[in-house]
Amino acid sequence: MEYGNKLVSFPYIDTVDRPKEKQALGQKVAKLAENGQVIGAGAGSSVLVAMECLAERVKAEGLSVSVICGAYETRLTAARLGLTVVSLLEAKPDWCFDGADEVDPEGNVLKGRGGALFQEKLIISSCAKRYLLADPSKQVEKLGSRFPVPVETYPEALSLVAEKLAELGASSISVRPAAGKDGPVLTEGGNLLLDCRFAVMDPTLERNIKAIPGVIESGLFQGYNFIRL
Structure with a gap:
C-alpha cells in the first residue's frame, strides 16, 4: 500500500542544475549497475542527477538494485524515484559513487559543503570500488584552494x-x-x-x-x- 498524498514537493531536487556534464556523468553511473547489486550513493547535485539516470535504467530494464544513501536528500530522492533504499546495517555496497567540491592532482578530494561528510565517508570506507563524479571545474592544485x-x-x-x-x-x-x-x-x-x-x-x-x-x-x-x- 502507498500513501495517497502526492502533494509534497522537493524544491532542492526540482531546482538542481542539470548541465550536459552532469547528465553525462549520471549516465556513466547508471551503466555500471548490475542486477542484484547494492550501490552506495553520496550527496550533492551530481549525485542527485546520477540517481535519476540510475532510476530510469532500473525501471526500463527491470533491474533489482538497492541503494545506501549518504544524506537525507539522497534518501528522499531515491524514495521519490522508486529505488529500494537499505542501510549499512543491512548490507554492504558493491560499489559507490559521490561528487566532489575539489580534487587535487593526486586524486584526493575535499567534500562537505552539504554537511553530510560523516555519512559519505562511512559509505566510501565500506567499498572497495569508489567512483567520483567530478568535471574539470573541480580540479585544483591544492585542496582548500577554493573552499575551507x-x-x-x-x-x-x-x-x-x-x-x-x-x-x-x-x-x-x-x-x-x-x-x-x-x-x-x-x-x-x-x-x-x-x-x-x-x-x-x-x-x-x-x-x-x-x-x-x-x-x-x-x-x-x-x-x-x-x-x-
Missing part, C-alpha cells in the same frame, strides 16, 4: 577542537552559519561544522584532524583511490 576544510564537531567540544585545529596549522576557524534558519548549520547528526583554512595541506592532515577528541569527521578524503568518471 569542513570539520564536523560535537558541539560541547567546540573550544577544545578549535584549539587543537590551530595547533595543526589552521589559520582561520569559523562556525558555518545556516542559510535557511537563524544560528549555525547543524549536520544530520546534530553537530556543528567548523570551516578551517590550512596553509599547508599535509598528507597526514585528515588522520590528525580525526584524532582530535570531539571531531566526528573531516571533509578531507585522502588516499581513497577514487575512479574518476
